[in-house]
Amino acid sequence: MKFEWFVASRYLRSRRKQSFISIISIISIGGVALGVATVILVIAVLDGVEHGLKDRFLSNEAHVVLSLIDYGFFRDYQKRIKRIEALDDVVAASPAILTQTGVFRERTDAIQDVIVIKGIDPAQEDKVTGFSTYVDGSTDFLNSELIEKARLIRDETITGGIILGGRLAARLGIIKGDVLRLLIKIAEGPVHGALLPDLANFVVIGFYESEMEYYDNKLGLIHIDSAQKLYGVKERANSIFVRLTDAELAPRIATRIEDVAGFTVLEGMPHARTWMEAQAQLFWALRLEKIATIVIEALIIIVASFNIASTLIMTVMEKTKDVGTLRTLGSSRGNIMRIFMIQGSIIGMIGTILGTALGLSFCWLLSSNTARPAYWYAFVLAVPILLQIFIATQRVLPNKGGWKLAAWILLLVGVGFALYCLVRPISFVDLGLSQIYQMHQMPIKVNWLFVIFINALSLVICWFATLYPAWQAANLKPVEALQHE
Amino acid sequence: MLNTTEALIRIVDLHKSYYDGEAELPVLQGVDLEVNMSELLAVIGASGVGKSTLLHIIGTLDRPTAGRVLYDEQDIFTWHDTELARFRNKEIGFVFQFHHLLPEFTALENVAMGALITTPNDKAVYEEAASLLEYVGLSERFSHYPSQLSGGERQRVAIARALINKPKVVLADEPTGNLDRRSSEAVLELLWDLNSKSGQTFVIVTHNQELAQKVDRVVQLVDGKIS
Numbered sequence: 001m002k003f004e005w006f007v008a009s010r011y012l013r014s015r016r017k018q019s020f021i022s023i024i025s026i027i028s029i030g031g032v033a034l035g036v037a038t039v040i041l042v043i044a045v046l047d048g049v050e051h052g053l054k055d056r057f058l059s060n061e062a063h064v065v066l067s068l069i070d071y072g073f074f075r076d077y078q079k080r081i082k083r084i085e086a087l088d089d090v091v092a093a094s095p096a097i098l099t100q101t102g103v104f105r106e107r108t109d110a111i112q113d114v115i116v117i118k119g120i121d122p123a124q125e126d127k128v129t130g131f132s133t134y135v136d137g138s139t140d141f142l143n144s145e146l147i148e149k150a151r152l153i154r155d156e157t158i159t160g161g162i163i164l165g166g167r168l169a170a171r172l173g174i175i176k177g178d179v180l181r182l183l184i185k186i187a188e189g190p191v192h193g194a195l196l197p198d199l200a201n202f203v204v205i206g207f208y209e210s211e212m213e214y215y216d217n218k219l220g221l222i223h224i225d226s227a228q229k230l231y232g233v234k235e236r237a238n239s240i241f242v243r244l245t246d247a248e249l250a251p252r253i254a255t256r257i258e259d260v261a262g263f264t265v266l267e268g269m270p271h272a273r274t275w276m277e278a279q280a281q282l283f284w285a286l287r288l289e290k291i292a293t294i295v296i297e298a299l300i301i302i303v304a305s306f307n308i309a310s311t312l313i314m315t316v317m318e319k320t321k322d323v324g325t326l327r328t329l330g331s332s333r334g335n336i337m338r339i340f341m342i343q344g345s346i347i348g349m350i351g352t353i354l355g356t357a358l359g360l361s362f363c364w365l366l367s368s369n370t371a372r373p374a375y376w377y378a379f380v381l382a383v384p385i386l387l388q389i390f391i392a393t394q395r396v397l398p399n400k401g402g403w404k405l406a407a408w409i410l411l412l413v414g415v416g417f418a419l420y421c422l423v424r425p426i427s428f429v430d431l432g433l434s435q436i437y438q439m440h441q442m443p444i445k446v447n448w449l450f451v452i453f454i455n456a457l458s459l460v461i462c463w464f465a466t467l468y469p470a471w472q473a474a475n476l477k478p479v480e481a482l483q484h485e
Numbered sequence: 486m487l488n489t490t491e492a493l494i495r496i497v498d499l500h501k502s503y504y505d506g507e508a509e510l511p512v513l514q515g516v517d518l519e520v521n522m523s524e525l526l527a528v529i530g531a532s533g534v535g536k537s538t539l540l541h542i543i544g545t546l547d548r549p550t551a552g553r554v555l556y557d558e559q560d561i562f563t564w565h566d567t568e569l570a571r572f573r574n575k576e577i578g579f580v581f582q583f584h585h586l587l588p589e590f591t592a593l594e595n596v597a598m599g600a601l602i603t604t605p606n607d608k609a610v611y612e613e614a615a616s617l618l619e620y621v622g623l624s625e626r627f628s629h630y631p632s633q634l635s636g637g638e639r640q641r642v643a644i645a646r647a648l649i650n651k652p653k654v655v656l657a658d659e660p661t662g663n664l665d666r667r668s669s670e671a672v673l674e675l676l677w678d679l680n681s682k683s684g685q686t687f688v689i690v691t692h693n694q695e696l697a698q699k700v701d702r703v704v705q706l707v708d709g710k711i712s
Contacts, residue, residue: 010590324585325585328585330570330603335570
């Protein structure tokens with residue numbers, strides 16, 4: 001193989017009269033590099049979005065939610081929680097009452113919004129969803145200072161505190177300490193036949209700021225005791241939220257949870273719903289998007305590999321006479337085939353390595369929030385860079401290896417710095433996308449396994465692209481090749 | 486061991502035709518020829534008579550339509566491509582009318598190329614190549630590329646290249662055909678010197694009368710046969 005490497009690498013660098021060939025080698029290297037770089041970058045963004053959404057979702061939501069099939073109430077949920085918590089891989093379980101309620105502010109009489117009310121046991125709930133990290137304000141639903149104050153000032157009864165989704169609160173025009181009225185039910189009033197709303201007053205003690213649309217815009221948290229009292233379901237809950245050691249275990253553990261939760265004649269069948277089922281559509285869409293992207297990007301690399309094939313075909317045409325000569329010197333068909341396969345594979349390898357470096361650099365530049373020099377620095381740099389290219393191509397510098405190497409390193413540093421100034425994290429807030437993606441900036445997550453996979457894929461594709469031209473070269477007839485002009 | 490009195494190469498009833506579509510164009514029509522060990526043989530003949538074709542077939546660059554070529558009593562066209570390549574590499578040296586040097590490689594690398602194909606030991610190969618270049622009088626030209634050499638110099642590099650693996654047979658196709666008188670004398674000097682010193686067998690295809698007079702034996706190719 002040493003001989004083949006020797007010849008192939010020389011052909012690759014060939015800069016004598018066939019400078020055309022080395023220019024198209026550079027173009028084919030660039031093609032592969034761009035293909036690989038885009039794949040790595042695009043997949044990193046998609047992975048980032050998926051991971052970001054999952055992360056956010058999982059930190060707001062339990063991994064498994066147990067409810068009864070008819071959404072009725074569990075009578076002795078404490079016993080069930082104990083049994084569930086005894087399972088392997090279960091971190092904690094907490095009871096909740098989930099309902100929907102109309103809400104309005106004090107001194108208004110029309111329902112302003114219908115929101116999801118979740119009655120929770122704060123201490124238990126924190127173990128399951130860690131909700132308190134997203135709360136701006138107090139999480140003491142029963143004895144917060146604001147509640148005391150409201151009780152002193154107002155003559156109305158105050159049931160307890162409520163934590164409202166931040167954007168919901170903003171929409172309703174509510175600040176901390178305000179009173180929010182919840183419409184619990186419509187009941188028959190003292191006068192026969194008249195229906196009156198049964199209302200409960202809650203003091204807003206904090207805002208929930210998770211950046212997840214559903215929670216920030218639709219959710220109100222109250223204490224489970226208040227909820228039980230309001231709905232007249234003492235010692236009962238309609239949902240049990242469970243956290244696992246690993247979210248990915250959810251499907252397996254869900255069935256075990258159903259088993260230990262147990263069937264009773266009075267309540268019916270319990271059903272455990274995993275977070276994956278709850279968000280199946282979203283994650284399916286993401287996965288589908290990713291598969292489609294990988295297919296498209298593989299096509300880009302295949303197109304780039306056509307460059308390699310045509311570069312090689314041209315090289316074979318250029319080198320036909322040399323092939324004849326090498327055959328007279330005693331190269332076998334295999335030798336010739338390997339020379340061109342190596343040449344093509346070197347193009348593929350350099351392209352893949354450069355592309356990986358480029359893609360990872362972009363990933364880093366797009367995710368690193370360090371303070372950058374102003375944009376115009378890049379343009380100040382662009383001038384010396386262009387000058388540098390001019391010098392390198394016009395060979396104003398002494399035509400010596402050391403000078404050239406220095407020029408290229410300088411060029412690389414220049415381009416690198418210009419990119420450093422220009423490429424920075426993309427703000428979803430500025431683009432108005434933060435509500436759609438529920439993130440501040442475009443997320444990047446490099447999946448190293450995928451990087452390795454795409455490298456291997458690219459190398460294999462490039463290797464395949466070399467087969468036909470190399471085979472063509474190997475099958476040239478020595479005499480005809482020698483006489484080729 | 487090869488016996489010097491026996492033929493090194495025996496060509497038996499060799500036919501070669503070229504085909505242009507259906508039309509057959511016969512070139513060699515039953516060539517019988519023996520080349521002895523250490524012989525300096527010249528093949529002469531009118532142009533287009535098939536001298537080069539004969540040389541290509543002896544060198545296994547082309548295949549005959551019919552007939553056999555025996556090298557050391559072995560029918561070489563029963564061999565596989567890799568065996569033929571190895572045969573060309575080890576036993577045969579070629580010198581053509583046009584130098585056919587590889588333009589991307591220096592004189593030294595061009596000379597070494599034949600040995601590099603099979604030998605992993607670069608250092609010994611380059612030493613050998615250097616001594617060959619010195620022998621052909623180009624000790625100052627090691628790192629020059631073919632484009633930086635004169636026609637005579639290129640041909641001398643080509644001769645040095647043909648000798649790198651110490652082949653038993655050197656096949657030369659109009660080695661001086663493209664050179665001026667002075668260069669061609671220098672090249673011929675070299676060939677005689679080689680033949681007398683190393684005892685290699687030379688088969689030279691030529692028009693050059695002066696050359697033809699100085700060889701051990703001359704055969705003429707007429708109408709596709711040795712006359």
